[in-house]
Amino acid sequence: MDAPNPYAATCPTRQLLDRIADKWTVLLLSLLNDGPIRFNQLRRLIEGISQKMLSQTLRKLERDGLVARKVIPTVPVTVEYSLTPLGETLTRTIDPLIHWAETHMSAVNDAQKLYDRTARG
Amino acid sequence: MDAPNPYAATCPTRQLLDRIADKWTVLLLSLLNDGPIRFNQLRRLIEGISQKMLSQTLRKLERDGLVARKVIPTVPVTVEYSLTPLGETLTRTIDPLIHWAETHMSAVNDAQKLYDRTARG
DNA sequence: CCTCGTCGGTTACCAGAAGTGACTTGATGG
DNA sequence: CCATCAAGTCACTTCTGGTAACCGACGAGG
DSSP, rough: OOOOOOTTTHHHHHHHHHHSSBBHHHHHHHHHHOOEEEEHHHHSSTTOOHHHHHHHHHHHHTTTTTEEEEEEEESOEEEEEEEEHHHHHHHHHHHHHHHHHHHHHHHEEEEEEOOOOOOOH | OOOOTSSSTOOOOHHHHHHSBBBBHHHHHHHHHTEEHHHHHHHHSSTOOOOOHHHHHHHHHHHTEEEEEEEEEEEOEEEEEEEEEHHHHHHHHHHHHHHHHHHHHHHHHHHHHHHHHHHHO
16 A cells, blocks of 8 residues: 655645645634634634635534534524534644644744844845 | 733744744754755655745745754765754744644544535535 | 514625746756 | 756746626515
């Protein structure tokens, strides 16, 4: 059997990686990790996401079996999203990424300033 | 002091996350983890990346202090890219992501087939 | 009765980001 | 002497993501 090779354009792992290595996906999964949440709650929490990208990204995640969609027949209708067990395993590898960004942000900022001074001098 | 909030559009952690949660960045950092490597080697290894996106992404990473660029005056000139210590800390959180994709690919595939059968019936 | 607002979307449209392919410079091999 | 490789850049095209309008069901308020 062939070993999966994420660097080959046609390998399913590469295509999967292309889908999850996405800014909205990362933010979304991280929020879903705190428990079930509704569409418009997500929309208000994630500043700058459009309705289109939110529903598009959620459906993509649902299709991949990472997120469960539950329609609750209240009025107006409520739709609740939550992580599946599979989605939880992914979130455990994504959360460190957000944590890394929070802890190393100042180092990156310093590097940028240095780069901009030397490269554009 | 304000706690970093990646969900706020203007927070530097959010902007940093937007840059690293990117398919080319993830693949690139993972390859650089194996040691210093040249431009055209990367280009050949990552199927489907264009020269433009490769040089663009590398310069972005260099500016963020994650990747070091070293020009070796051979002929033709050789440019070698490698991870900085900061970049190595990021790669340690990114590698599990690739590993996750490799191990859970079949589960995702099954979920997709199920979704396509039921949702499009 | 009529309109407004909410909820969770979908659709048409457009700007900007990403991809494509040619071109650069200089030494080297056929 | 023409072709090639190195590491890009540039003009052009394609395609993705953002904007905003609209949908249907219902409840509130004038």
